[in-house]
Amino acid sequence: MDTVSLDDSGRDSCSTGFESSSPSSLSNSDNEDNVSCESSHHEPSNEKGKPNLVINTRQLWNEINKTAQWGAIAGTSGIARLSLSNEDRCVRDYFVSETTKMGCQVTIDQMGNIFAVLPGENDEIPPIGIGSHLDTQPAGGRFDGILGVLGAVEVLKTIKNSNQKTYAPLAAINWTNEEGARFTPGCSGSAVWAGHTLLSQAHAVSDSSSARSIKQELERIRYLGSEPADYRVNQLSAHFELHIEQQRILQDAQKKIGIVKSIQGIRWYRIHVHGQRAHAGSTPMDQRADAMVAAANLILFLEKRACGVVAVATTGVVELDRPSPNTVPGEVLLTLDLRHPCEAELDGFETAMRLYVSEFEVEHPKIQINTTRIWRSPAAKMNDFAVSCARRAAERIVGEENVMDTTSLAGHDSALTSTRVPTSMIFVPSKDGMSHAPEEFTSEEQCGAGVQVLLEAVLEYDLSLRHAI
Numbered sequence: 001m002d003t004v005s006l007d008d009s010g011r012d013s014c015s016t017g018f019e020s021s022s023p024s025s026l027s028n029s030d031n032e033d034n035v036s037c038e039s040s041h042h043e044p045s046n047e048k049g050k051p052n053l054v055i056n057t058r059q060l061w062n063e064i065n066k067t068a069q070w071g072a073i074a075g076t077s078g079i080a081r082l083s084l085s086n087e088d089r090c091v092r093d094y095f096v097s098e099t100t101k102m103g104c105q106v107t108i109d110q111m112g113n114i115f116a117v118l119p120g121e122n123d124e125i126p127p128i129g130i131g132s133h134l135d136t137q138p139a140g141g142r143f144d145g146i147l148g149v150l151g152a153v154e155v156l157k158t159i160k161n162s163n164q165k166t167y168a169p170l171a172a173i174n175w176t177n178e179e180g181a182r183f184t185p186g187c188s189g190s191a192v193w194a195g196h197t198l199l200s201q202a203h204a205v206s207d208s209s210s211a212r213s214i215k216q217e218l219e220r221i222r223y224l225g226s227e228p229a230d231y232r233v234n235q236l237s238a239h240f241e242l243h244i245e246q247q248r249i250l251q252d253a254q255k256k257i258g259i260v261k262s263i264q265g266i267r268w269y270r271i272h273v274h275g276q277r278a279h280a281g282s283t284p285m286d287q288r289a290d291a292m293v294a295a296a297n298l299i300l301f302l303e304k305r306a307c308g309v310v311a312v313a314t315t316g317v318v319e320l321d322r323p324s325p326n327t328v329p330g331e332v333l334l335t336l337d338l339r340h341p342c343e344a345e346l347d348g349f350e351t352a353m354r355l356y357v358s359e360f361e362v363e364h365p366k367i368q369i370n371t372t373r374i375w376r377s378p379a380a381k382m383n384d385f386a387v388s389c390a391r392r393a394a395e396r397i398v399g400e401e402n403v404m405d406t407t408s409l410a411g412h413d414s415a416l417t418s419t420r421v422p423t424s425m426i427f428v429p430s431k432d433g434m435s436h437a438p439e440e441f442t443s444e445e446q447c448g449a450g451v452q453v454l455l456e457a458v459l460e461y462d463l464s465l466r467h468a469i
């Protein structure tokens, strides 16, 4: 088990203005809907012996704005905090510092996932995890992932300050490289922990600009822990995640809280199309093996199939090998990002794609198409009991009429944890559904309501563990 010392270099270079508000902070005047935290939610009930605790919305809001300084994009409220960058190291150091100060035991695993554990009455049972991520897209916002981690810290602070203890320990978790912007694919910290990706494989992934690997960067920023990144060793009793919605379903339905029932599955493919390079003027059309034309046919097939089964299929990268205006393309590399809430549909899509490819190759013998699945985040169903804890909490706090069940169309660490431990996700609205952009916005009141739901959901789950003994 690694504990982190709050020493030297990292902190010094990061500690610029902890106490002063960031120049790009969102002030109250930026949010017309803002109401005081005291009036933003009902007093939580004290039924079944649950502690009567209220989170500090203003403190949470200040933390969101304060941590936005690491990677702040000048002139915007956005953040560029790529995974394992210097900016990521700074916000990690702050997370460790804050949780250590309140008495948490901080553990870092071999993927740099950070577990800040607040002791409970029974530390023999695994902690209830409350996690998300602090890394961002190259031009991201200050809420995606960050709300979930800082919300977890606020939950722990609220419990700690009440001088009460939960039955199970609680772990605020920062998962490594959720975004996958610098090191693809994303969610690699939780994927290794959940046993879906080998540690050696994840460690070897390099970024495209510097060719530095995840392992090298973990070492450089001093977040390569020795605790196994393994759900069987570093166990959790459950995982709760608060996240901004990144869709506009809640906003359009005028709901305040979304209870996630499932997360759609994601599969990534690398597709190599091999043809025959040839002269553009002297090669008749019927004698060509044009890799680009084959690729275009495949892309159109994928689009048609996706429309038919209500999946989403995206070819975001097309690379020609040594392109030239007067040469028939000989080799093309494509990517495919395929998503659907049901694993069976994804399996069916994959089979249909391979069938299309083999038929195309029969029809065009000089074309060869190799499809390789390079990553998968399983379609995930949230745990019924953990979901019911979140739903009851939400109904108490914002009223039943303001809560709706929903599906996450984006991937999350919770998709991975859900394969190993009971998992639940709570959504708060994203203004206009905007995310992965500096314009991303969720109001102070909305953030506070989400964290209050998170707190009460966790307390209810904790109560069930107490009664299970």
Ligand SMILES: [Zn+2]
Binding pocket: 133, 144, 145, 178, 243
């Ligand atoms: Zn996220």
